[in-house]
Amino acid sequence: MDESATKRILLLGKTGVGKSSLANTIFGDATFQINHPSGSKSHPSQAETRSVNGRGITLIDTPGFFDVGRSEEEMKPEIVRCMTECAPGPHALLVVLKVEKFTEQERAVISKIIESFSEDVLKYAAVVFTHGDQLSEGMKIEEYVGQSEGLSELVMKCGGRCHVVDNKYWKTDNEDDDYRSNRFQVAELINTVDEIVTQNDGGHYANEMLQEVERAIQEEEKRLVKSSGNASQDVIRKQAKNNVFKSRTEKSPRKWIKGLFGFAVIAAILAAVAVMLLKLKDGEVITEATVDEETITAPIIKVIEEVTEEVSEVSPSISTIVEVVEDIIQPIVEIPEIIEDYLDKSSDLFEKTFDPWNNFE
Incomplete structure (x- = not known):
């Protein structure tokens, strides 16, 4: 059909x-x-x-x-x-x-x-x-x-x-x-x-979530077409839907982060990272020893906990948020050069925008 x-x-x-x-x-x-x-x-x-x-x-x-x-x-x-x-x-x-x-x-x-x-x-x-x-x-x-x-x-x-x-x-x-x-x-x-x-x-009726899911299904269909031989379009479509469903449920904290956490929590994570980078001492050498949980994960989680209290009706448990943060932080810990690059850019921006009459340090 x-x-x-x-x-x-x-x-x-x-x-x-x-x-x-x-x-x-x-x-x-x-x-x-x-x-x-x-x-x-x-x-x-x-x-x-x-x-x-x-x-x-x-x-x-x-x-x-x-x-x-x-x-x-x-x-x-x-x-x-x-x-x-x-x-x-x-x-x-x-x-x-x-x-x-x-x-x-x-x-x-x-x-x-x-x-x-x-x-x-x-x-x-x-x-x-x-x-x-x-x-x-x-x-x-x-x-x-x-x-x-x-x-x-x-x-x-x-x-x-x-x-x-x-x-x-x-x-x-x-x-x-x-x-x-x-x-x-x-x-x-x-x-x-x-x-x-x-x-x-x-x-048909559509909203943002349905549109996003359909994009994911179409991408999966393209991938399956290359390896499915002579399978019909209906078979490919059905398999693509199943694959997207499994992907969304198995990796939902990461894939659906916007829908589950709300933009407030995401903004809090980004703000915490930015503040942490700007507050690192000038000239400090970035190594695995300095890029640890105490330096990065702890302040981010603290901010998340504060924001989550305000958006608790739409947010998952703190433990779920922590898992996502750890997934985000781990690659940074493993590749400290990325942090060093961000620090250099942040320092340049700080020097260009520094205002001695502003209390921000």
Whole structure:
């Protein structure tokens, strides 16, 4: 199947709303795992491609990214997996909810979705309700939505797009009521995806992270083409995604430093190095003895610890930061000539900009 013509659809929602079952309903088979291992909080991201009503569709089923109590560290590998699977970006997002009372918990999930992506993401979204058997007899989903101010606001932000399925009771066609038929609802949903793509000029949703991941995948594809022989583009693309995922998760502290630490921490590291270099005594010979942990690592870590207290909500543990700093420092310790070069340049800059009336020393 031509991946360039395939529409990528991302399913989002808290654990237990029926995302995996909805994916199976759309595909018409049991492709996605429903009964997850006992005791597990969620399931790993899964992406599968099928032809649905003549369209190539890739569904990306996600774990409960927005569940209460899930730590960023716990979810990081799955977020990376999700980003690589839907790169360069989803053509449509399905916000999955149950036909039940729209509580503060559901509001919080929607807020987290917008916070994690952007307000613009709703231009590419539709709301899909599961457990359609809970609708009152003869009621359509639009009428149900109209009974809730919160749901009405959400659906309005999604361009008025909403659908309903029932993964348990609507598996067979209902001769007396076409509306309560998954076949009918899936056909309508696929039409809605077509409309979303058309309204967005054939494009897909993208943010900075997705763009960065796509660049990494394309670079990996170029590398694989040289050594893959006669492998198809689809096979190369799949392998490239897997390689990028492994690289991002195995080396995440280094590869994702900007996203995890924030610019404040990076600036602190650079500032600490600059101050340390300028404060080295004039004329001191740079050797391995002087370029040690006490001289370099300790003052940098001290600054990092101070800054991390202010950005603790978005920063990993101090131990993770220390590991990254050690990775940065080690090459400098091994090659002291680099420090000497930086010192010479810093000394020249100091002499040119020295102001005797300034208290800086």
